[in-house]
Amino acid sequence: MHKRILIVEDEASIRDMVAFALRKAGMDPAMAGDAREAQLAIAERVPDLILLDWMLPGTSGLELARRWRKEELSREIPIIMLTARGEEVDRVNGLEAGVDDYVVKPFSTRELIARIKAVLRRSHGDDGDGMLEGGGLRIDGPAHRVFAGDEPVPIGPTEYRLLHFFMTHAERVYSRAQLLDHVWGGSVYVEERTVDVHIRRLRKTLEPWKLDDLVQTVRGSGYRFSTRA
Structure with a gap:
């Protein structure tokens, strides 16, 4: 089954660009423009990974990450933060909020796909049977x-x-x-x-x-x- 990737991004052009790249890489994209749509998408089908924009209307991506790490349904979903904030303090804040990796805008879709695959390997790798x-x-x-x-x-x-x-x-x-x-x-x-x-x-x-x-x-x-x- 194709990996389902939820794109939480309020800019339609970026959502469409990322979705196109995901499909080309053999993944199944789902899209949300804000926190409410993201919650509905997760409730409908839990994704294998979330691409989360830092700057969202209403609720920031940072706040969403903290919330999802506390909720049972979303606690174990890997999160990659998409952000224009490249300073170390911002990256650390994102990691401490619960994200597993970050990609700084502007980014190439090739780099993004590589990051997604790396995080999926880490998150769904073999941790032993016992x-x-x-x-x-x-x-x-x-x-x-x-x-x-x-x-x-x-x-x-x-x-x-x-x-x-x-x-x-x-x-x-x-x-x-x-x-x-x-x-x-x-x-x-x-x-x-x-x-x-x-x-x-x-x-x-x-x-x-x-x-x-x-x-x-x-x-x-x-x-x-x-x-x-």
Whole structure:
């Protein structure tokens, strides 16, 4: 089945351009011009990925990303932000809001398709068939679910893959570059600073269960998952 990509963009010319490129790449585009239309589109059929414009009428893309990361139906959908804001602080704000990648306008459709494919590979890749347990956390690989004790942990797709990697390599220290290579697939599009943002998001996800200290910073070296203090 073709991957369904929801384009949330208020400029019709950009929507049409992106939709044409997606069809040419063998994907199935759906389109929305604002937050209301986007919600209806997700309710009708959950997309495999969302292309989300930062500047939307009424509700910004940043606010939408935060909302979708809290809602069960949309929590696990990868999001790529389309933005004219190229400054580092804006990119970090987008990542912290819950997006998985960003593309700065103006962009080529060739670059956009490459980004989409990279994010889909990361989000729908093979994370193993078994169960992982450690430090009060449990990952159900086949179901793509995380539990703290018996409680389900709401988690975004990138944080899931990061946690899965950490738990399968517990007690080992990984640099930012190594994490990019193993978790993001060594994509040339992703900066090392992105790792720090997703580490913060992962810790914030685990914080309600007081398990955020399982993801530890090793000064001058990187990060590790450890059940030891």
